[in-house]
Amino acid sequence: MLKSVVRAVGAAVRLSSATTSTARALPLSCPTLCAPSSATTRPFTRSLWMYSNSGASSGYRPKLFSSNVLNPSLSCGCGGLHTEGDKAFGEFLSDEIKEEKKVQKSKSLPKMSGGWELEMNGTEAKLSRHMAGEKVTVSFNVNNSIPPNFEEEAEQGQQKPAEEEPEIVSSPNFVVEVTKQAAKNSLVFDCHFPEDEMGHGEGEEESDIFAIREVSFQPEGDSDWKETSYTLNTDSLDWALYDHLMDFLADRGVDNTFADELIELSTAMEHQEYIKFLEDLQGFVKCN
Amino acid sequence: MGVVLRNLQKVVPLRRARLRRDVDTLRHILGIQKFDLGIICVDNLRMQQINNTYRKKNMATDVLSFPFYEDLRPGKLPCPLHRDELNLGDVFLGVEFVMKQCQEDSIDLHGALTVVTAHGICHLLGYRHETEEEWTEMLQRESYILSEYNRLTGRHLEPLTKRCTQDR
Numbered sequence: 001m002l003k004s005v006v007r008a009v010g011a012a013v014r015l016s017s018a019t020t021s022t023a024r025a026l027p028l029s030c031p032t033l034c035a036p037s038s039a040t041t042r043p044f045t046r047s048l049w050m051y052s053n054s055g056a057s058s059g060y061r062p063k064l065f066s067s068n069v070l071n072p073s074l075s076c077g078c079g080g081l082h083t084e085g086d087k088a089f090g091e092f093l094s095d096e097i098k099e100e101k102k103v104q105k106s107k108s109l110p111k112m113s114g115g116w117e118l119e120m121n122g123t124e125a126k127l128s129r130h131m132a133g134e135k136v137t138v139s140f141n142v143n144n145s146i147p148p149n150f151e152e153e154a155e156q157g158q159q160k161p162a163e164e165e166p167e168i169v170s171s172p173n174f175v176v177e178v179t180k181q182a183a184k185n186s187l188v189f190d191c192h193f194p195e196d197e198m199g200h201g202e203g204e205e206e207s208d209i210f211a212i213r214e215v216s217f218q219p220e221g222d223s224d225w226k227e228t229s230y231t232l233n234t235d236s237l238d239w240a241l242y243d244h245l246m247d248f249l250a251d252r253g254v255d256n257t258f259a260d261e262l263i264e265l266s267t268a269m270e271h272q273e274y275i276k277f278l279e280d281l282q283g284f285v286k287c288n
Numbered sequence: 289m290g291v292v293l294r295n296l297q298k299v300v301p302l303r304r305a306r307l308r309r310d311v312d313t314l315r316h317i318l319g320i321q322k323f324d325l326g327i328i329c330v331d332n333l334r335m336q337q338i339n340n341t342y343r344k345k346n347m348a349t350d351v352l353s354f355p356f357y358e359d360l361r362p363g364k365l366p367c368p369l370h371r372d373e374l375n376l377g378d379v380f381l382g383v384e385f386v387m388k389q390c391q392e393d394s395i396d397l398h399g400a401l402t403v404v405t406a407h408g409i410c411h412l413l414g415y416r417h418e419t420e421e422e423w424t425e426m427l428q429r430e431s432y433i434l435s436e437y438n439r440l441t442g443r444h445l446e447p448l449t450k451r452c453t454q455d456r
Contacts, residue, residue, distance in 0.1 A: 206328065208294055239290060243304035256298035 078287040093282040135179040142270040145172035170270040185217040210259040297331035300383040310402040317436045326378035335382035352380040353411035360414030379408035407448040
């Protein structure tokens with residue numbers, strides 16, 4: 001109780017000293033919002049109306065503590081807008097977070113076999129391993145990593161009972177960078193998971209589990225793709241060369257097993273980030 | 289086009305370049321370079337599903353062929369009129385199944401895959417082993433292919449049809 005009073009006082013001071021900005025937030029074109037009678041039924045609009053019209057400048061301070069401000073069912077000390085919609089949104093998010101946590105397989109991320117070290121930066125992940133004078137890194141970002149056709153299926157799945165909903169799988173594009181001690185540049189492979197393989201399995205034209213899209217030499221560790229380096233596109237490539245490139249990756253631990261584990265890791269990361277986002281969103285809406 | 293190679297499994301570490309080279313050698317021996325051909329490597333689970341769906345045999349196996357031309361006379365190459373008919377079909381290799389056999393018999397996986405692929409391609413070319421006569425005809429063709437392959441590569445591979453008697 002004491003805590004909320006302190007917060008309310010703090011809000012009153014802040015708002016009264018910023019009358020113009022509060023007034024701007026108020027929809028002035030809606031006269032009923034400014035009427036005192038509406039304030040009794042909608043404490044939120046009442047409090048804004050009071051702050052903008054009868055704040056410190058009007059010298060009418062006691063009114064501030066008299067009734068609704070101490071009962072801030074839809075208001076808090078943040079100074080932001082709070083609507084019935086926000087309240088419903090917050091409740092929805094609370095349920096959603098609970099559900100998502102229920103289906104979360106584990107709070108910790110699955111381990112990659114083969115001695116890969118994982119480094120994370122938000123939605124970006126970098127796996128690296130050293131082998132006999134070579135460094136191999138694999139980078140990916142879980143943003144936009146759920147195939148669009150899969151999202152459509154998920155939408156359709158909402159019509160069905162919960163247990164029939166398809167599992168969401170994150171299959172990000174990933175970049176493999178092979179660095180040799182003596183070499184000036186790294187050999188960089190732009191790889192992806194062909195969409196027809198994801199979630200279907202019975203397609204006529206089945207693709208490999210993962211595929212190389214482009215190969216290029218790039219300065220080591222550069223996040224930007226140097227456009228002046230020759231880029232080998234695999235669309236029109238001699239297939240024998242393509243197979244050698246795939247074998248080259250397999251020798252460095254990037255094979256179908258790795259690709260499968262990467263999907264598991266990325267799916268867990270994506271889900272973790274999604275829950276974190278929902279929690280942040282809830283905090284933002286509720287203004288905790 | 290040529291050979292479309294797909295590796296849909298993760299149980300067996302495959303050397304794609306080696307497999308493609310071996311398939312290309314077989315195509316050269318058979319004189320079928322102008323035809324497209326699919327080689328799809330799958331695990332036991334997928335092989336069992338395919339075998340069950342198309343042959344009503346609910347078990348994994350080493351090779352299943354899906355010919356583009358279904359009524360070819362053995363040994364007669366098709367004469368397609370259009371470019372998109374230059375296709376022989378697909379051979380599904382049960383690489384997990386073959387690997388287990390190799391482990392039991394202590395033989396080289398890629399050598400065994402070549403034998404199995406030769407058998408699968410013969411099926412695409414109209415050979416069968418449902419009767420004694422067909423079996424003999426297919427064995428002869430496979431023996432020829434592999435003797436040529438052995439001559440070109442210095443290996444010592446033997447036809448799969450020799451072991452196929454119970455599956456007729």
